[in-house]
Structure formats: C-alpha cells, structure tokens
Amino acid sequence: MNDIKNPIIKLQTNDTYRIIAISDIHAHAAHFEEMLTRLELAKDDILVIVGDFINRGPSSLRTCQMIKEIQARPNTYVLKGNHESFVYGSLMDESRTDRFLRFIQHTYYPTIVHEMAEKTNFDLASCPNGKALRDHMLIHFMPLLEDLNQLPIILENEDFIFVHGGYEPGLDPMKDESKFLKYDNYNELSGINPKPVVVGHWPASNLRSDSFTNVPLFNTEKKIITIDGGLGVKSSGELNALIIEKNNGEIQYRHLQVNNFDKTTVKATHQFQIEEPIYVSFPHFEVDVIQKQKDFVLCTHQHTKKPLSVFPSLLEKEDGQYRIKTTYINKFFNLPIGQKVEVCQTFEDCALVKVNEEFGWILRSQL
Ligand SMILES: [Mn+2]
Incomplete structure (x- = not known):
C-alpha cells in the first residue's frame, strides 16, 4: 500500500505527437545527460522516464537532481521503478x-543510500542497526525520499501504456504497486495487451536468444515493448530512448542509444568459423572442454548440450568443472581492417565489440 496521490496519469494526445521513453538510467547521470543533449527535445515532445533512475551506478543523487530539473519542463512524466520503491519502502517500514541495512552493507552495487551516507559523513559499516540508518536518512533526505515515493506508476494515452515492470487490467496500482514495478517474466506471463505496453525492468538483451543487442524489443504478439538497455546490470549495458512518432494517426518507432564504449578501428583481420549461436547466461555457465585450439577452446555447453567455442581467458576451472566467467554468446565478427567498432569490454585474448547495433567477439590483437 502507498499514499501516492495519482498512481495513474491519463494523457490526452491528438493524432500527431512525439513521445520519448527512457527507462533504467540506474544512476548513470552522464549517459542521461548525453541522451538529453542528443534528443534535442522540442517543447511539445512528451518525455517519459519509465522508472529505475537510481542505484547500480555512480551518481544516483546527481541523477535525482537532473530528474527534478527536467520535471519542471512541460510534458514530462517520471514514473516509479522498483528501485525507487525499494529504497523508500525499506527505510520507511520499520520491520524492514x-x-x-545488511543489504546496503553487503550489496555489490552502489546505491543512493551509499551516496547519501557519504555526503553526510555517515559510516554505514559501523551503523549498529536499521533504526539508526533510518533515523539518519529521514533527518537528512526526507524531501528527496518523498519525491521518490510520490512518483506515479502508470502513464496512459490512447495508444500506449507506460509502466516500469508490467501491466494487467484489473489490478489496482494502489494495492498492487509491486506487481506493476516488478512483474517477473512479464513477456511470458502477460496476456495479449489491449494496447502496446512500454516497460523497462528486464534488459531487452536478456529476452533475446537470436541476437546480442540492447535495442528495444518489440513483442508484437503480446504488444509489449521492452526498452531497458541493461545499463548498470551488465558491462555491455547502454541507455536506450524509444522515440514514438505519431503523424496524422500513423505511428513510427525509432530509438537512440548512449554508451561509454571506446571507439576505435580494427587493425588486423581474423577469419572466425561462424557457429550456431548459443546464448550462455546465469545460471548455466558449465561447459565440458572437448579440444583446446590456438585461439579457442572447443566446448560443449552442458545446459543445451550444443558445441561452442570459447576464448581461453573466459574459462575458469573449479573443482574439476569448467565454467564460462561471463554472459556469453559465441557470435564472432569477421571484420575488415579499418572497420569502426565500439569496444565494450576487453579480456586478455578477446574483445567484445559493438558494430552497428550488435555485439560480437574479435581477438584483442585485432584492435
Ligand atoms: Mn532496473
């Protein structure tokens, strides 16, 4: 339960408009800033921030400040995500x-609470109990926390529904807030929606098995558009903006992506064998090694029982069992010298690069 004044916003739009939806900024203020610059918003453009703008990145407080500033702009709607709800609810509810506090002391990712503590010289490591954390944060940050809590859950116009996690007709956002913010497996569990539902929450790349890209995913069967680019969740994460343009009743989609990958060009070619793509992700990292080759280790993926090649540096062995250390797809690029690439991550012997909108692997020595 919560006390939001207006959990659902109904928006009147006509047959020509532009809506820009951005989700899961996750405390990446610099990405957000670059996105806003590149978008060149016009006065009539409708901007929707679809939740989760804090946590998992370096600058939650700065992002909140930017959100506050942009809220002063007309036609701007900021919706709540599960991270905003989690922080507020965990500090307000004394039973949580x-x-x-234990979560904050042990989590592997940065949160807004870490920044709040640092800003007010509060030592989280020696904080004795949750009440002490709560008392401190309420004294110093009550208006900000209330801002997070008061965010609406759903924005709807005649063509679209925008919500962080998922939508189900008949559920009440006042009573079932968490369902709208954290709808696990929404793409699988949803019925066919009456109109397209634009959601964040799950990285679009996680929902694909055929390609490795962060661009918005259109589930045309169920009318779901997933726009989370995976920023703050994976090293290949990016910030997406979905741009919806309606002209005289006709709707078209575009998107923009912002990342901080290094831009460079390929210096040497390498001919890779192209394989049937196997997507390896949590928790199915186990492989059996079949044969070690010069640049590759040929393996069998235990979960799918299919063969795939892995770069030696991405393999680790523990208790006699080989595992791939990272989310992986055996997609290799055969690129010409001079090809422009964005380098997302490098390992000892290989590099994950983005070409156009897709990710694939090349040898590190090619860069
Ligand atoms: Mn998220």
Missing part, C-alpha cells in the same frame, strides 16, 4: 530496516 534491519534487513535493508
């Missing part, structure tokens, strides 16, 4: 604060 001890557990929340």
Whole structure:
C-alpha cells in the first residue's frame, strides 16, 4: 500500500505527437545527460522516464537532481521503478530496516543510500542497526525520499501504456504497486495487451536468444515493448530512448542509444568459423572442454548440450568443472581492417565489440 496521490496519469494526445521513453538510467547521470543533449527535445515532445533512475551506478543523487530539473519542463512524466520503491519502502517500514541495512552493507552495487551516507559523513559499516540508518536518512533526505515515493506508476494515452515492470487490467496500482514495478517474466506471463505496453525492468538483451543487442524489443504478439538497455546490470549495458512518432494517426518507432564504449578501428583481420549461436547466461555457465585450439577452446555447453567455442581467458576451472566467467554468446565478427567498432569490454585474448547495433567477439590483437 502507498499514499501516492495519482498512481495513474491519463494523457490526452491528438493524432500527431512525439513521445520519448527512457527507462533504467540506474544512476548513470552522464549517459542521461548525453541522451538529453542528443534528443534535442522540442517543447511539445512528451518525455517519459519509465522508472529505475537510481542505484547500480555512480551518481544516483546527481541523477535525482537532473530528474527534478527536467520535471519542471512541460510534458514530462517520471514514473516509479522498483528501485525507487525499494529504497523508500525499506527505510520507511520499520520491520524492514534491519534487513535493508545488511543489504546496503553487503550489496555489490552502489546505491543512493551509499551516496547519501557519504555526503553526510555517515559510516554505514559501523551503523549498529536499521533504526539508526533510518533515523539518519529521514533527518537528512526526507524531501528527496518523498519525491521518490510520490512518483506515479502508470502513464496512459490512447495508444500506449507506460509502466516500469508490467501491466494487467484489473489490478489496482494502489494495492498492487509491486506487481506493476516488478512483474517477473512479464513477456511470458502477460496476456495479449489491449494496447502496446512500454516497460523497462528486464534488459531487452536478456529476452533475446537470436541476437546480442540492447535495442528495444518489440513483442508484437503480446504488444509489449521492452526498452531497458541493461545499463548498470551488465558491462555491455547502454541507455536506450524509444522515440514514438505519431503523424496524422500513423505511428513510427525509432530509438537512440548512449554508451561509454571506446571507439576505435580494427587493425588486423581474423577469419572466425561462424557457429550456431548459443546464448550462455546465469545460471548455466558449465561447459565440458572437448579440444583446446590456438585461439579457442572447443566446448560443449552442458545446459543445451550444443558445441561452442570459447576464448581461453573466459574459462575458469573449479573443482574439476569448467565454467564460462561471463554472459556469453559465441557470435564472432569477421571484420575488415579499418572497420569502426565500439569496444565494450576487453579480456586478455578477446574483445567484445559493438558494430552497428550488435555485439560480437574479435581477438584483442585485432584492435
Ligand atoms: Mn532496473
């Protein structure tokens, strides 16, 4: 339960408009800033921030400040995500604060609470209990926390529904807030929606098995558009903006992506054998090694029982079992010298690069 004044916003639009939807900024203020610059918003453009603008990145407080500034702009709607709800709810509900303090002390990703503590010289490591954390944060950050709590859940116009996690007709966002913010497996569990539902929450790349890209995913069967670019969740994450243009009743989609990958060009070619793509992700990292080759280790993926090649540096062995260390797809690029690439991540012997909108692997020595 919560006390939001207006959890659902109904928007009147006519037959010509532009809506820009951005989700899961996750405390990446610099990405957000570059996105806003590149978008060149016109006065009439409708901007929708589809939740999760804090946590998992370096600058939650700065992102909140930017959100506040942009909220002063007309036609701007900021919706709540599960991260905003989680922080507020965990500090307000006294039965949750001890557990929340343990989470904050042990989580592997940065949160807005870490930044709040640092800004006010509050030592989280020696904080004795949840109540002490709560008391401190409420004294110093009550207006900001209330801003997070008051965010609406759903924005709807005649063509679209925007919501962070998922939507189901008949559910009440006042009573079932968490369902709208954290709808697990929404793409699988949803019925066919009455109109397209634009969601964040799950990286679009996680929902694909045929390609490795962060661009918005259109589930045309169920009318779901997933726009989370995976920023803050994976090293290949990017910030997406979905641009919806309606002209005299006709709707068209475009998107923009912002990342901080290094731009360079390919210096040497390499001919890779192209394989049937196997997508390896949590928790199915186990492989059996079949044969070690010069640049590659030929393996069998235990979960799918299919063969795939892995770069030696991406393999680790523990208790006699080989595992791939990272989310992986055996997609290799045969690129010409001079090809422009964006380098997302490098390992000892290989590099994950983005070409156009797709990711694939090349040898590090090619860069
Ligand atoms: Mn998220």
